[in-house]
Structure formats: C-alpha cells, structure tokens
Amino acid sequence: MSTRQAALSLYRRSLKLALDWAVHRHLWRGQALYIRSLFEANRHVTDNRQKRELLAQTEKLLVRWKHPEPYVHPTAPGGSFPPLRPAHCSLSPDTLTTYAGSKYERNLPAPILDPPRQLKF
Structure with missing residues (x-):
C-alpha cells in the first residue's frame, strides 16, 4: 500500500x-x-x-483512542434493533430478538405468499 x-x-x-x-x-x-x-x-x-x-x-x-464500546447503528449487524421476521426464522419472540443473520441472509428476497382465497357469499 x-x-x-x-x-x-x-x-x-x-x-x-x-x-x-x-x-x-x-x-x-x-x-x-x-x-x-x-x-x-x-x-x-x-x-x-x-x-x-x-x-x-x-x-x-x-x-x-479506540472506543471500548464503539457505536453500532441499531439496524446494522450486532445492533440493538431486532430484524423484521426473516423468512427462515421461527416466530418465537426469543429467536426474533437474538437473531443477527449474515449479510447474505439479510438480503434474501421477501417470501412470495399466496394471495388469500376468495370468499364466496
């Protein structure tokens, strides 16, 4: 360099x-x-x-001068903000708050959900 x-x-x-x-x-x-x-x-x-x-x-x-606890943005990996329910994650609250995920997992496309069935009256 x-x-x-x-x-x-x-x-x-x-x-x-x-x-x-x-x-x-x-x-x-x-x-x-x-x-x-x-x-x-x-x-x-x-x-x-x-x-x-x-x-x-x-x-x-x-x-x-290195900070002992450097600032991490809440939405960055290791931040304090929990992820918004990843597709491969279970819905239990304890896994939602502790899940960090890698950059590849965070960039997965949103799951394709089938539209709700038509109601017949």
Whole structure:
C-alpha cells in the first residue's frame, strides 16, 4: 500500500473513530474539521522516513483512542434493533430478538405468499 493510500485509510479510520465518541453529527463535525486540519498540516511532507513516522504515530493514536464500546447503528449487524421476521426464522419472540443473520441472509428476497382465497357469499 502506498503512503497516500495509507494516509487516506488512516484519515477515514480517524473520522469513524471520532464518530464513535460523538454520535451526533453536529458534535462530530467540529472534530472532523480538526482532524482534517491535522492531516492537511502534514500534506506536503516529502521525506519518506518522516511520512512513515507520521503514519506510525497516527496508528498509535488510533489504538490509544479506540472506543471500548464503539457505536453500532441499531439496524446494522450486532445492533440493538431486532430484524423484521426473516423468512427462515421461527416466530418465537426469543429467536426474533437474538437473531443477527449474515449479510447474505439479510438480503434474501421477501417470501412470495399466496394471495388469500376468495370468499364466496
């Protein structure tokens, strides 16, 4: 991976890490601007040794500031929101609340149900 790709990856990871600490976007925006200014300040560094040192320092900071319980969106896998009754799941309430499913299971098409029978009067 080139240093440019590594720096972009670190920038993105640092923004996501900041979002773990400040869940609301209006609180996060100020932190994002500060992170951007830190990366912009070192944008024109040309020495490869100094670039590697900066990347290593940033990695250490990300490890140091890692959130113990990162924010997970409720509808994401591992989130707190229960799924809407998957086709292959039984209807018992305990399985509905503990079912997580993989990304392939969540993207299954909805089951095709036969239309109700016509009532004859």
